[in-house]
Amino acid sequence: MDKTQPLSAPLPRILVSALIPKSSTSDLLAAWTDLGLGRLTVVPGRSSMLQKRYGLAAMFSGETILAADSADSVSALISPASENAVMNRAAECLRLDQPGRGTLIAREVNVLGSHAACLESEATGKAEASLPFIADLTGVVCIVQRSEGDQIARVVLDSGACVPITNFGDGTGLRDKLGLLRITIPAEKEVVTAVVSAFDAELIIEKLIQAGKLDQPGRGFLYTFPIRRGTVNNRITVDGGAGQAASQEQIVASIDHLRGGIEWRRRGDGGGTNSRRVFLSGENLEILCNEGRASDLVKAAMAVGASGATIGKAKAPQRSGKTDAGPTPAREIATLMVPAEKIPAILGALQGAGAFDDSTYGMVFSHPVPKAFTYLPRPAKGAVAPKSP
Amino acid sequence: MGFREAMGLILPYSWKRILDQIKSVWIIILYLVAFQILVLGVPVAQASIIAIGIFLVIFGLAFFMEGLFLGLMPLGDLIGFKLPQKAKLPVILLFGFILGVLATFAEPAIGVLKSAGASVKAWDAPLLYLIVNKYSNYLVYAVGAGVGIAVLMGLLRFMYSWSLKPFIYVLVAVLSGLSIWANFHPNLVYISGLAWDCGGVTTGPVTVPLVLAIGLGICRMVGSADSGAAGFGVVTLASAFPVLTVLILGMVLMGTVPNPSRPETFFAPDNRAKAVGVFNSEEELIGYAALQGGSSGLDAAFGNDPAKRQAFLKSLVASPATRVKAFGTDPAFQKWVGTYGTPQEKALLAGMAGSLSGTAVAATGGWSWWKELIVRNSMAAVQAILLLMGFLLIAFLVLIRERLPRLDEIILGIFFAILGMSLFNVGIELGLTNLGNQVGSKLPTSFKSIDVVENAKTIPSFDPKIVQTALVTTPTGVAQEQFFYAKVGTRYQSVPYDPARYDSNTSTYQWMPKRGPLFGSEGGLLGILVVLAFAFVMGYGATLAEPALNALGITVEELTVGTFKKSLLMQAVAIGVGVGLALGVAKIVWNLPLVWLLVPPYAVLLLITAFSTEEFVNIGWDSAGVTTGPITVPLVLAMGLGISSQTGAVEGFGILATASVCPILSVLTVGLFVGRKAKKAAAAIAA
Known part of the structure; x- marks a missing residue:
């Protein structure tokens, strides 16, 4: 494989992501490295849970407050054949059979182009345990202005769906067309990721749109992504379960496993959905590259029709003892939603901007976005909305 | 885009930045004014100048902070990030050392220390007097070397992902040991206060954010994935190494000065050989004796021999150069002779009246006064920022040799930072220092009666x-x-x-009307408690307004993706500084030995440090280094000088040092508390 070429045909891969407390990160990295995985990506974030307040404290801050804890999203991009081993080893190492230890999901993506050194991620080992993962999950990502992420996270927690994880990112788009005046528009965004039951997704999306006022200009952007299977951290309160034989979350988790899914948790009618909302659909491109390169790549993509992107920082843990000339430990991930028909042009532009050379070590993959939402000045069918500036 | 649209973007953006600064300074300003009017019962003098000053402080801070985040920190981060890729380890370490030394020259805190040592008498603490006055250059070199070594060690630490804890253990043990040893030495005992304060003030509002940004950049490039607060820790080292180098400077110079003694003994001719080393010349020593001790002081310098004394004064009249050497200025000499001189000596003066030249002093409020004020403060800002940024830009061009991304933003940021710092320095001088001096000079009325000079x-x-x-x-x-x-x-x-x-x-x-004591009896506990409470709230309020701490707080929040909120850190630090200032004031009021106020807290700190996570150790110790910045220091000095001039303490050093140790304690304690909660939650999950 020529290392500087986009692939001639999309390469189907599985992206396994674990959203876990920071304290578990090094264990998981060790376990996956032990399995033979080389290129792992860690994105720092925070997880939010509800914490009960009592007495005076409750008078000032309300009955529940959000308690934040450091969390990481650790991901591996692997071949479909390795999926079982990678998922099970993670579940085993993180003890995901107990609720509250993290969220683990696998999704299907298509690698469209990559520096050769970024691709090899074949599991060589095998995992012993095998956990019954849940299907029927949907990922919901909400991108809002910095400091507004907590209110999105609270909606997710209040709906009882899962423990959301929040990452920081910088938005590009309209902002970069303003010259030096761009500094007046804050680029900092918060990216809240929730994993919810596919049956609840519609209801939660509607609640998120309302809470984030996403139907108003400049407020934010929301999209969903399909999940093959996974397990969800649904321990949404800090101190739930104390003094009981089994916490509510444990009971819920065991029913999930008995029923082999979470459809039983469905909230009935799904009322309150605003049927007049116009949702978009398209493809999400994710560009993983060395830090410092993403803004140039996004600029190149925007020149051929992409509307904007969110760029976040990531780490590529170095394999100990190996001083290979590979990607730097500091990486960036740019996420941009584009219409499917523009992908070839964008891919060409990315290559032209040096996305796959030795100073960038880039890799581009895509996954479908069944539903996306943001404020649209004039709703036009099939168009992809500009991301919030 | 038209003017109207541009303003539509700029106005909300500017207003938000200004609002942020109003939020950070209102506590300290309102508190000082309220305390002066309501508790001390004195109206605020020069209220309009102070109002202009406060206005400038708010605008200056807004510009400065924006400049930090737009220009200074991104460039620092970029250099830190690129250096490990482009340069070999020795080059990186050399870069760190030069940066540390330059930072000391860029933000000379020596002026602060000089004013803290202004009340030091040469005979009480000859070594301290020598270092603060004649050898103040050496003091700057010692501090510069200390900060240089600190940045070098800090970068080395990042490159190899070493823990900060061993550095803390060794440094604190060595520094405490030296301070305890110095405490039993008649001359060195006064140096330890200076040394610890040097550690506190070296890290200014430009250096701290820059060093933090560079550290973060380096650690993203070389650090392991699980190190939480990688990038912090340089500030801690930069607060500790200068203490060591200044103590060493004291030990080196120790042999050249006489031991502290009574003024008569100190100025006596038999002591001359040693005592003259404290001054630039024998004339200066004699002049100092005269200025400080009046007529009897001059007599002591000549072994009570009136003939020699008169011969000396005669030689002064003859030579303007010697006059300046001895008395500094002609008016000072004239005034001295007028006050203390014998009739014959006054007659001498009459003979030379024509040759005396008075120096014109610009009147407060005049145009030349404003011009001098603005030029001086702008030059200080230009020096602080351009020296460091120039070095970084050159380092970037020489070592990294790449196109600088977002050059326009960086240049605008540097411009904002210089503009902001100039405005803010002028504002501090007009507003905060002025207000602080007014409150500080009246503060002792709380527990003792003092002369009210302006009501004479x-x-x-x-x-x-x-x-x-x-x-x-x-x-x-x-x-x-x-x-x-x-x-x-x-x-x-x-x-x-x-x-x-x-x-x-x-x-x-x-x-000369007298005021006070306002609370309780003369020197009573109640009045002193009021002063301690004042110090606490002042430290708390001033800390919340400190720009370097704000930058650190935002960096911590950014790095932990919002888990560790800036407000929590600032509150913890502010309470720590408040307690530390109260302790420092207690030191001055009761003349407590500094070593007993520093060594026990540091001993406790070592214990807490051992039990804390690496993340909190780094953040906690670093926040201690940034607490003493441009807002706190003038206020602390005003208060410390006000009190020490009334209580007769030998030196006012040490307040800044106690204000540095307490915030570490408070941040680490918060860290332990948070950690315990997290552990409990984890245990609940496992159950």
Whole structure:
């Protein structure tokens, strides 16, 4: 494989992501490295849970407050054949059979182009345990202005769906067309990721749109992504379960496993959905590259029709003892939603901007976005909305 | 885009930045004004100048902070990030050392230390006097070397992902040991206060954010994935190494100075050989003796030989150069002779009247005064920022040789930072320092009676016959005090009579009203407690306004993706600084040995550090280094000087040092508390 070429045909891969407390990160990295995985990506974030307040404290801050804890999203991009081993080893190492230890999901993506050194991620080992993962999950990502992420996270927690994880990112788009005046528009965004039951997704999306006022200009952007299977951290309160034989979350988790899914948790009618909302659909491109390169790549993509992107920082843990000339430990991930028909042009532009050379070590993959939402000045069918500036 | 649209973007953006700064400074300003008016019962003088000053502080801070985030920190981060890729380890370490040394020259805190040491008397603490005055250059070099070594070690630590804890253990043990040892040495004991304060003030509002940004950049490039607060820790080292280098400087110079003694012994001719080393010349020593000790001081310098004394003064009259050497300025000499000189000496002066040149002093409020104020502060800002940024830009061009991304933003940021720092320095001088001085000078009225100089009245044609005598019973017997009656408003009031204030030539009496003690009895505990409480709230409020701490807080929040909120960190640090200032004031009021205020907290700290996570150790110790910045320091000095001038402490050093140790304690304690909660939650999950 020529290392500087986009692939001639999309390469189907599985992206396994674990959203876990920071304290578990090094264990998981060790376990996956032990399995033979080389290129792992860690994105720092925070997880939010509800914490009960009592007495005076409750008078000032309300009955529940959000308690934040450091969390990481650790991901591996692997071949479909390795999926079982990678998922099970993670579940085993993180003890995901107990609720509250993290969220683990696998999704299907298509690698469209990559520096050769970024691709090899074949599991060589095998995992012993095998956990019954849940299907029927949907990922919901909400991108809002910095400091507004907590209110999105609270909606997710209040709906009882899962423990959301929040990452920081910088938005590009309209902002970069303003010259030096761009500094007046804050680029900092918060990216809240929730994993919810596919049956609840519609209801939660509607609640998120309302809470984030996403139907108003400049407020934010929301999209969903399909999940093959996974397990969800649904321990949404800090101190739930104390003094009981089994916490509510444990009971819920065991029913999930008995029923082999979470459809039983469905909230009935799904009322309150605003049927007049116009949702978009398209493809999400994710560009993983060395830090410092993403803004140039996004600029190149925007020149051929992409509307904007969110760029976040990531780490590529170095394999100990190996001083290979590979990607730097500091990486960036740019996420941009584009219409499917523009992908070839964008891919060409990315290559032209040096996305796959030795100073960038880039890799581009895509996954479908069944539903996306943001404020649209004039709703036009099939168009992809500009991301919030 | 039209003007209207541009303003539509700029106005909300500017307003938000200004609002942020108003939020951070209102506590300290409102508190100082309220305390002065409500508690001390004194109106605020020069209120309009102070208002302009506060306005400038807010605008200056807004520009400066924006400049930090737009230009200074991104460039620092970029260099830190690129260096490990482009340069070899020795080059990186050299870069770190030069950066540390330059930072010391860029933000010379030496002025601060000089004013803290202004009340030091050469005979009380010869070594301290020597270092703060004659060898103040060496002091800057020592601090520069200390900061240079600190940045070098800090970068080395990042490159190899070493823990900060061993550095802390070794440094604190060595520094505490040295301080305890110095405590038993007559001369060095005064140096330890200076040394610890040097550690506190070296890290200024430009250096801290820059060093943090560089550290973060390096650690993203080389650090392991699980190190939480990688990038922090340089500030801690930069607060500790200068203490060491200044102590070493003290030890080196120790042999060249005489031991502390009474002024008569110190200035006596037999002590001359050693004592002269403290000054630039023998003339300066004699002049100092005269200025500090009056007529008897000059006599002591000549072994009470009037002939020699007169010969000396005669030589001064003859040579303007020697005059300046001894007395600094001609007016000072003239004034001295006028006050203390014998009739013959005054006659000498009359003979030279023509050759005396007075120096014109610009009047407050005049145009030249404003110009001087603005130029001086702008130059300081340009020096601080351009020196460091120039070095970074050159380092970028030489070592990294790449196109600088977002160059326009960086240049705008540097411009904002310089503009902001100039405005903010002028504002501090006009507003905060002014206000602080007013409160500070009146603060001792809380526990003792002091002269109110600005209310002094001259009573013409005063008749000493109206003075009466009162009996005072003291523990040793009965004494007498003199007083007279005066009518103030509609009431008759007894006024203590001081014979020294009566001028028999003009038969005028200088009435110096006294105030205080406002709370409790003279020197009573209640009044002192009020002062301690004042120090606490002042430290708390001033810390919340510190730009470097704000930058650190935002960096911590950014790095932990919002888990560790800036407000939590700032509150913890502010409370720590408040407690530390109260301790420092207690040191001055009761003249406590500094070593007993520093060593026990540091011992406790070592214990807490051992139990804390690496993340909190880094953040906690670093926040201690940034607490003493441009807002806190002038206020602390004003308060410290006000109190020490009234209580007769030898030196006012040490307050900044206690204000540095307490915030570490408070942040680490918060860290332990948060950690315990997290552990409990984890245990609940496992159950």
